[in-house]
Amino acid sequence: MNFFNTAREVTATEHMLNPAGPAAARIAEIWWEMLVVYGIVYLVTMALLVWALAIRRREGSRPGSRFVFIAGFVIPTVILVIMLFAAILDTMELGKGEPGFRVKVTSHHWWFEVQYPDLGIVDANEINIPAGVLTDFELQSHAVVHSFWIPRLGGKRDMLPDHPTHLMLMADEAGEFRGTCTEYCAGPHALMAFRLIAHDPEEFEQWVRRRSRIPEEPSDPLLVRGREVFMEQGCMACHAIRGLSESNTGPDLTHVGSRRTLGAGTIPNSEGSLAGWIANPQTIKPGSLMPRSFLSPEDLHALTAYLRSLP
Ligand SMILES: [Cu+2]
Numbered sequence: 001m002n003f004f005n006t007a008r009e010v011t012a013t014e015h016m017l018n019p020a021g022p023a024a025a026r027i028a029e030i031w032w033e034m035l036v037v038y039g040i041v042y043l044v045t046m047a048l049l050v051w052a053l054a055i056r057r058r059e060g061s062r063p064g065s066r067f068v069f070i071a072g073f074v075i076p077t078v079i080l081v082i083m084l085f086a087a088i089l090d091t092m093e094l095g096k097g098e099p100g101f102r103v104k105v106t107s108h109h110w111w112f113e114v115q116y117p118d119l120g121i122v123d124a125n126e127i128n129i130p131a132g133v134l135t136d137f138e139l140q141s142h143a144v145v146h147s148f149w150i151p152r153l154g155g156k157r158d159m160l161p162d163h164p165t166h167l168m169l170m171a172d173e174a175g176e177f178r179g180t181c182t183e184y185c186a187g188p189h190a191l192m193a194f195r196l197i198a199h200d201p202e203e204f205e206q207w208v209r210r211r212s213r214i215p216e217e218p219s220d221p222l223l224v225r226g227r228e229v230f231m232e233q234g235c236m237a238c239h240a241i242r243g244l245s246e247s248n249t250g251p252d253l254t255h256v257g258s259r260r261t262l263g264a265g266t267i268p269n270s271e272g273s274l275a276g277w278i279a280n281p282q283t284i285k286p287g288s289l290m291p292r293s294f295l296s297p298e299d300l301h302a303l304t305a306y307l308r309s310l311p
Helices: 022-055 065-094 187-191 201-212 221-232 271-279 297-309
Strands: 101-108 111-116 121-124 126-130 135-141 146-150 154-159 165-169 175-181 193-199
Touching (some): 022 154, 101 126, 101 154, 121 201, 193 201, 221 297, 271 297
Parallel strands (some): 126 193
Antiparallel strands (some): 101 111, 146 154, 146 175, 175 193
């Protein structure tokens, strides 16, 4: 089990040498192979250096040019070529297989839009997949180049504007994994994370059922007021809530109530942090593209309650 709440909190388990899927396992293997082979090369080279220094003063015992040619050119070339081809073959292997599930991820300034084309579900900063199923991630960027990386599942692929790229990943077992933008994209790049949740089959079905629901119109007066504030304060100009508003300038908020984090993994999602985010996102994520709002405490409370009621 790994415990991490936000982009700032990275635990020691969330790294590429702790693989949780076949692609990551292969990459970790290549890493260890390279460490061993190049470690040996380093030790042998250092030993030769010491030897060379030791014999310098003893004329007549110098190695011939044949030794220098073989040890200094032929052997390194052979080792490098073998390692290069091993890595190329492995990389080609990573993209293979028939995907059983599809997710489309589009990066924006500085958050991730997540679409499930076969399910008609839209979400943000949180990707849900069935465990044990090879998943095809279709990656794209809305503006500048970002890069998509889930260290424990492997991969890492650029997200380019107008040119979809693909990455095939699988999680061996149910669990939560940290993902992040790994190409500097200005401003709050370091606060642009997401999480991937892999579910067991039944749990995944439940998740699909819950996320397929259109939020009901509230009847509780507090929530009714909150919904009004959402429309009056211009939130709807940037955010979609299914059945109420449409815009993908900011993250889709249809399921914000059950999201684990806010601000693309920057803060945990709780009542207090949601209210704080709405009041002034700039203190939490400086440079983010959401303006601060000026709401009365009553309206802020109603709006927060309404957003937290979303499924
Ligand atoms: Cu970035």
